[in-house]
Amino acid sequence: MAPAPGPQESSRQMNPTIIGVIGTGRIGRMHAHNLVRYVPEAFVKAVASRSVDAGWADGMGIPVAVADADVVLCDPEIEAVVIALSSGLHVEAICRAAQAGKHIFCEKPVAFAAGPIREALAAVHGAGVQLQVGFNRRFDPSLMKVQQAVRDGAVGALQGLRIINRDPRAPAIEFVRRSGGLFFDFTIHDFDTVRFLSGEEIVEVYAAGTALVDEEIAAAGDIDTAVIALRLANDALCSIDNSRETGYGYDQRFEAFGALGNLAVDNLRPTTMSSSIAGGVFVDGPPSTFVERYREAFVAELRSFVQCIRDGSQVAATGEDALAAVLAAQAATVSVRENRPVKLTEIEQLISVEVSS
């Protein structure tokens, strides 16, 4: 009897989109796994990482595992790359991939400032390739339903959004130091979610930030707790609150309030069991990691990316979306530093001055 086909063997028969994954940290491995396991139209031919694990790649049925990303970028058979490097390396990787003519899926944040993102966008547009950014929440079934309901007028004129986004445990301090800070690494998802759900641009940001969870985060010049008030172009007002550490799980709640009512997305529960005992009624807390909470979304974003490459349609989370979220993060950073509300037009002017000088 012939040995059972490897995980990717079956897809090779159907003219798959051939993909390389650059960066095999936690997220890179997750994306590779999701492509191999759940996106039959894709074939992961190669992974590249300075600390590449050939045994892991082999087990996944990925034929090429190299340290040098150029091997992936120079392979003419590879049509698209997934970039899951440390955030500071994203722009250079996007530019090189675009020059090599590859479609690109890149993790967030693309960069920590608007200038480098514009540079990446120019390379992408110049090469005529697609760039999708890893705003996974746009593919979450609950948030997609809210977005559709808002667009269908279920709450009438939108008057506000509420986002609660809190991590279960503060990340390692080494990660915090190279993350670009809370607003660029973490709140960036919330800024994008505000734009996604409302269909409106952010025009004003006030952010109050502080370090209450971890003294090392304060020493690194970052914050771990924040409340952010936003004004949108239609004058709707939004609130975001963030914490780097809840101790009770990954807290993800969303609401859209309007003239006709309110839509709310509560935390998912790993199981729906409740136990009623002398001390009270207990139910499961939220999932403990973002991987669990957005499991479906992480698959759906790649499935959508591959589909867009195959039929040439526009990706659902673009480089322009990444730019808009980073502008909001910059405004929030200025807001905390100067303790005042900041208009997005100020940030754009600031950037144009920097570029021209």
Add this chain to the structure above:
Amino acid sequence: MNEIVMGILGVGRIGRLHAENVIGMPGVRLKAVADPFLEPDEWRGRGIDASVDPEFVLDDEEIEAVLICSSTPTHADLMERAARAGKHVFCEKPIDLDPERVRKTLAVTAQAGIKVQIGFNRRFDPSFSKLRQAVVDGEVGDLYLVKIVARDPTPPPIEYVQASGGMFLDMTIHDFDMVRYLSGSEVEEVQVLGAVLIDPAFEKAGDVDTAVVVMKLASGALAVIENSRQAVYGYDQRIEVLGSKGGIEAPNEVPSQIRLRNAEGVRSENPHYFFLERYRQAYVDELEAFVTCIREDRDPPVGGVDGLIPLLIGIAATTSLREGRPVRVEEPVP
């Protein structure tokens, strides 16, 4: 148990509610009410003296305590007159819209040595007081964040809005009190984003109908209040705190727990319609606390300065709205 004899000044909507609660309270007798618009026979028929003149109540030596439930501009004057008459005072919020006037009134009540309680009823809500107790007991560890959603079901008449001092002094003032109460900390600084999204009449009145209010507390924690003058699904009153050991939520309360399941989905009830329904128990419990403090000669849990400080926060919020910047809250005592 010695009987506490009470009078009520002002028997409009809220005064009438308090009257019913006092009438049902053991060990307390409602002796007289005064209101320029009252129907005397209605009260006398229930064995309660009634007059259009507040002096009728204030001159009655048997009356030990008064509830001031008249229109806001009369509160400070009536409080001072009650204090001079040696009567303990329960006063609806706000004492006055002018902090100077409030300070003067509080000086008079302090001089008279009477007990003063302010009608911040939400402190007595069973869920919110339990939430506070859990914070005190350290169940969430160090407090990081207080979040309040407070949305009215329907906007008040525009004439009311014009006289109310604006949303922050009329509506959000309750939320400012809750932030102080739940955190046990003072609000140091306020930043407001406000908008008119419900009715352009608010803009003409120089007010807003929608706001997000961000606060920095003396403890280092943050707080945020979300207000709307109109939530079509009812009185949206939710509170949540987050701390180093976890969080606590007090969700909306509903008239009944029934759930309808059918082909369209699952439907449960909207929140209570408005404050009279939502805080029914709190209105009873705040008066019981007031009476107990008189009986046991203790300081009421919501004293005069607790009436002044939320006013100062509301004024800072109003300035923030107008000037688009964070505003420090003035010290309660000059």
